[in-house]
Amino acid sequence: MLGEIVSQSRKCRPLVHCMTNYVTANDCANILLACGGSAIMADDPDEAAEITAACGGLVLNMGTPNPRRLEALLRAGQAANRLGHPVVLDPVGVGSSAMRREAGKRLLASVRFAAIRGNATEIAALVHGTAAHRGVDADEAGGDGADGAEESAVRLARESSAIVVATGNTDIVTDGKTVYRVHNGHSMMQAVTGAGCQLSALLGAYVTANPDRPLQAALAAVCAMGLCGEIAHARLSPQDGNASYRNYIIDAVFRLTPETLERGARYETDR
Numbered sequence: 001m002l003g004e005i006v007s008q009s010r011k012c013r014p015l016v017h018c019m020t021n022y023v024t025a026n027d028c029a030n031i032l033l034a035c036g037g038s039a040i041m042a043d044d045p046d047e048a049a050e051i052t053a054a055c056g057g058l059v060l061n062m063g064t065p066n067p068r069r070l071e072a073l074l075r076a077g078q079a080a081n082r083l084g085h086p087v088v089l090d091p092v093g094v095g096s097s098a099m100r101r102e103a104g105k106r107l108l109a110s111v112r113f114a115a116i117r118g119n120a121t122e123i124a125a126l127v128h129g130t131a132a133h134r135g136v137d138a139d140e141a142g143g144d145g146a147d148g149a150e151e152s153a154v155r156l157a158r159e160s161s162a163i164v165v166a167t168g169n170t171d172i173v174t175d176g177k178t179v180y181r182v183h184n185g186h187s188m189m190q191a192v193t194g195a196g197c198q199l200s201a202l203l204g205a206y207v208t209a210n211p212d213r214p215l216q217a218a219l220a221a222v223c224a225m226g227l228c229g230e231i232a233h234a235r236l237s238p239q240d241g242n243a244s245y246r247n248y249i250i251d252a253v254f255r256l257t258p259e260t261l262e263r264g265a266r267y268e269t270d271r
Contacts, residue, residue, distance in 0.1 A: 002265050003258025005210050005220035010036035012209035017055040017080075018201050019043050019073060021063025021092065024194030027246065028059075028201040034254035035224075037205040048072040049079035057085055057208030059200055060111070062103060063092035070103050077111030086114035086207045086214070089162075090200035094118070095125030105129070108160060114207050114214050116156065117165040117200045120149035120172075127152045127159075150179060163218045165203065167196060171222050173267075175215045182219070183266040184226025186233045191242040192249065199225045202253070223265035228252035230264070 014037040020028045029039040042051040045068060052058055058080040060073045080087045089111075094104040104126055116126070124130065153166040157176035166172040171182040189195045202225055206217040232248035240248075 001216055002220040002223060003262040005206050005213070005217050006035075006224065006256060006258045006261055009206050009209040012056075013037060014057055014205050014208035015040065015055045016057045016059060016201065016204045016208055017042065017052045017076060018059045018061075018204065019048070019076060020059065020061040020090075020197055020201065023063060024061075024197040027194050027198050027250070028061075030250050031198040031201050031253055032205055034250050035202055035205050035256075037209070039201070043069055043072045045072040045075055048076040052076045052079040052085070053083060055085070057088070057204050059088045059090065059204035060107065061090040061092055061197055061200060062094060062100060062107075063090070063197065065100055065103050070106070073107065074110055077107065077113075081112050086204075086211055087111055088200055088204040088207060089113045089116045090197060091116065091118045091122045091126055092197070094122050095130060101125065101129060113160060113162040114211075115163040115165065115203055115218055116160060117167070117196070117203055117218075119196060120152070120166045120168040123149065123156055123164065123166040124152045127156050150174075150181075154179060163207075163214050165199075165218055165222055167199070167222070171226065173215070173219045173222055178215065178269060180219050180222075180267050180269045182222045182226060183268075184223050184230060184264070186226075186229045188233055188242070188245055189226075189229045189249075192246045195225075195229075195246075195249070198249075219267065220261065220265075223267060224253065224256060224261055225249075227261060227264040228256060 157164040
């Protein structure tokens with residue numbers, strides 16, 4: 001099942017309007033190229049809708065917000081909705097400030113999302129509207145623990161009608177009914193700034209190329225990113241650090257085959 005998502009993504013070569021932040025733009029573009037897709041990155045409100053119309057999918061990333069950028073995200077998201085293109089939200093640091101919390105509320109109220117991907121703290125902040133002052137790269141289970149992360153993800157999926165991915169020690173993928181728990185990944189991925197943003201970009205490509213299977217596409221993206229983190233870590237030499245690790249992750253995504261993903265994906269579900 002998951003291998004088919006990879007095959008279709010390489011066959012379809014999805015063009016994704018990836019409105020990510022300036023910290024991670026290059027890595028997100030390279031992840032999209034590595035999985036068989038390609039990226040356009042435009043964040044001016046005056047062209048956001050037009051660029052979105054030229055692409056098959058859209059990723060909205062809140063990593064470096066300001067009023068002008070938020071307007072561009074809203075215009076792009078609404079244009080994608082009109083065209084029936086899938087939209088992925090990455091609510092980076094959404095609980096870190098009142099401005100980010102308000103931006104998250106506006107996006108959820110104004111745009112229909114195919115998928116929402118955040119760490120457990122960010123997903124909980126979207127659900128509860130609470131402040132959270134962890135760094136944007138925090139990838140822990142959140143204050144309520146693993147059970148609380150799963151509960152928040154399920155609730156957000158039901159309220160938004162989106163597939164929700166909550167990353168942490170165990171990654172959660174859910175449509176509000178079925179819950180997958182993914183065990184792929186390596187702890188060193190927390191030392192790579194923007195690993196979550198890269199996952200959101202990969203998710204955007206997989207959902208765009210597999211629009212009829214969004215839950216399976218999300219599961220494949222999470223398993224693939226985690227597995228590639230494992231493969232990349234096994235490649236490290238004693239002299240390598242987090243910069244080499246970042247490059248090896250992108251290499252692993254580029255080299256990932258459907259068969260490798262089918263063999264290496266580690267997940268469970270109650271149904």
